[in-house]
Amino acid sequence: MRVPTIEGMTGEFAAWLRGRTDEELRALVTTRPELITPVPAHLEALAARAATPSAIGRALDRLDRFALAVLETLLVLGGTAEYPRLAETVGRALAPDDAGFDDALRRTVDRLRTLALVYGPDDELRLAPGVDKALEPPAGLGPPAAEAFRHHPPEHLAGILDDLRPYAPAADEEARGTARERLAALLADPAVVERVVAAVSPRARAALEALTWGPATGQVPNARREVRAATARSPMDELLAHGLLAATGADTVTLPREVALALRGGRVHRELRHRPAALDGRRRDPALVDRTAAGQAFTLTRHVEELCEHWGVDPPGVLRSGGLAVRDLRRTAGLLDLPEPDAAFVVEVAYAAGLIGSGGSVEGEWLPTPAYDLWRIKPQADRWALLAAAWLATERAPGLVGDRDDRDRPLNALHPDLRRPAAAEVRTAVLAVLAAAEPGLAAGRDAVLARLDWERPRRRGPYRDRFAEFALREAERLGVTGLGALSGHGRALLADGPERAAAALAPLLPEPVDHVLLQGDLTAVAPGPLTTELGRWLALAADVESKGGATVYRFTETSIRRALDAGQGADELLALLERHSATPVPQPLRYLVADVARRHGRIRVGTASAYVRCDDPAVLDEVMADRRAAPLRLRRIAPTVIISRTARAALVDSLRAMGYAPVAESAEGAVLVSRADARRAEPGAAPRTAPPAAVPEPHVAEAVVRAMRAGDEARSAALRHGEAPEGEPPRSPVATTLAVLQEAIRRGSRVWIGYLDSQGRATSRIVEPARLEGGQLTAYDRTRAAVHRFAVHRITGVSAMSAENDE
Secondary structure: OOOOOOOOOOOHHHHHHHOOOHHHHHHHHHHOHHHHOOOOOOHHHHHHHHOOHHHHHHHHHOOOHHHHHHHHHHHHOOOEEOHHHHHHHHHOOEOOOOOOHHHHHHHHHHHHHHOOOEEOOHHHEEEOOOHHHHHOOHHHOOOOHHHHOOOOOHHHHHHHHHHHHHHOOHHHHHOOOOHHHHHHHHHOOHHHHHHHHHHOOHHHHHHHHHHHOOOOEEEOOOOOOOOOHHHOOOHHHHHHHOOOOEEOOOOEEEOOHHHHHHHOOOOOOOOEOOOOOOOOEEEOOHHHHHHHHHHHHHHHHHHHHHHHHHHHHOOOEEOOOOOEOHHHHHHHHHHHOOOHHHHHHHHHHHHHOOOEEEEOOOOOEEEEOHHHHHHOOOOHHHHHHHHHHHHHHEOEOHHHOOOEOOOOOEOOOOOHHHEOHHHHHHHHHHHHHHHHOOOOEEEOHHHHHHHHHHHOHHHOOHHHHHHHHHHHHHHHHHOOEEOOEEOHHHHHHHHHOHHHHHHHHHHHOOOOEOOEEEEOOOEEEEOOOEOHHHHHHHHHHOEEEEOOOOEEEEOOHHHHHHHHHOOOOHHHHHHHHHHHEOOOOOHHHHHHHHHHHHHOOOEEEEOOOEEEEEOOHHHHHHHHHOHHHHHHOEEEEEOOEEEEOOOHHHHHHHHHHOOOOOEEEOOOOOEOOOOOOOOOOOOOOOOOEOOOOOOOOHHHHHHHHHHHHHHHHHHHHHHHHOOOOOOOOOOOOHHHHHHHHHHHHHHOOOEEEEEEOOOOOEEEEEEEEEEEEOOEEEEEEOOOOEEEEEEHHHEEEEEEOOOOOOO
């Protein structure tokens, strides 16, 4: 696609920009910040950049349906119109009950001027350069008749004109111009079109009605056939013979724009509103919404904490593709007691917040990061705020987990291909729609999608709808919404950031408790959310049996041994239980701790490949006599020592499976303590987030406008004083050319050069040479107000400028 150049522009648009006030230019660069990245050298460059397809596309993507309809109407009117005519044409499509149109249209036109998509005074509004091509086709209309019949042979057009003669005014029979121009003029007359449409068959009129409001194209076999009204045998023949349809391909026909407008009764759009329809949905008690959302927020933070604690002890591996295996996700879902999609969401939120990352072995494991240790000591509300802010900004789409990519490969959780830059934009837009509703209104899916369609009609599509559905579901799981309505802390997150959101959520969360209720059946009941330290210790010393309003933990031989393996003693365990229990420690639990502690560590396992050591030979006699020990290839070398070719870790696990309680020891004979939080991933690159909106600060916008004004004045002065002298471009020998250029570089003076352009034509340039190397001259071209590189072999000659011209 060819980008408009400064030299190729008409200059009208640039002159209009130059006439804008500084305040209006600041508004332009603030609302379209892409135009000043980098800062244009002058206003001509700003006008050229504003006319590029990419810049226009980004500006149009920000428009709502009404603003886009105003631009489309102006395009249909020929790209220029007076304000009253524009208002009258747009107003034809308004619903009868749509009050406030006049004020809305004025605001919209002023906004389009601010965005430099429309320019000129009210008596001559114009589309900015390039906008017409970006809007094609407007409002579902086909091409103008002159373009639609462009490839029809003259004799074919003559036949159509002959069949239209009975319906044309007498004055048009002697109209001059080409056949295509006369046909376009006839179809531009609504009265002619109405008479022709009334004359064709009902089936032909039905075909026209199907194309009237778009799409304007259809499929017809042998569309380029030449037919006349007298010999027409089908509805398509009738329409082709009278020029109501134009063949644009071998099997494609289109409805000319003038015909469609006549059939629409002069309306460009079928129905139009200057404001979106009101959101509808169920009304909820705002206080109930906040409490429900707070419950979801609390649950999610607990799930993230459980995930990191489990993965810190038993991390899953990283797939070669970079994701999490399906079996590991299934296992994680079981540990968290969640469906797999919800577990995948918890994993993705933890990853987005930087709490988990890949590390560990050569193949890689998913482990908590050091950031998790800082996160878990924060208050509960601050934890949630960090997770919510990360979810809001992440470019990843957790809802795609389980889908398949273009090559039919599964998209696993944590897979790199889950990154979708549009996901963050749609997520923010969905929450903005919910924030626009009154507190407690739970807008339904269809209402949200309809509002998004109105606010950003050019960004609609199947992916946008899917991402919007993901956002609604994920916001509920995260606790940003409750019962479908935006919560108070959700509004604070959008409007004021994570700190205010945490402050709004904190009063709604239950206070952590630092005690449990020990029971005689070896269980402990947590009457509420536990403090972080107590929760981690209980997760080490007991197993979760059930969750709900109160979490039930069960003490078992395995769980007590797990705590002893982590370095705690029996007395320490009992002391912790007494300190954190609101009831006395039951005798069965004391017996269990004492029994496991008595047997724990009597057998020591080291490295031979491995050895087993025990101070009681009778215990080793029992081990050697056990048939289950045969695969371990044990050999006794002393009354209290057994060696084995089995690895130490495997030997410890096998002995534990046989009912013993061994511990591993180092080469020095010290007990190896295993800690649940010993493993962490190395800090890595943070997950990618959506870049913040690049809205320049007021002082930056002011400086940019000043710089462009100064550049404009300098360019104008350079053009006045930098015009090439009259006459033929200079010619000189190569040696002379190089010498003069080198002297000009040394003195910093201007020279007049002759230069062959890409077509071989000699042109004159006034340049200020800066560097001469590698067969290239780098110089500031004053005739074009830009730095250029000139090939030395294409310089025909050089002439020094006089002192008068050099001033």
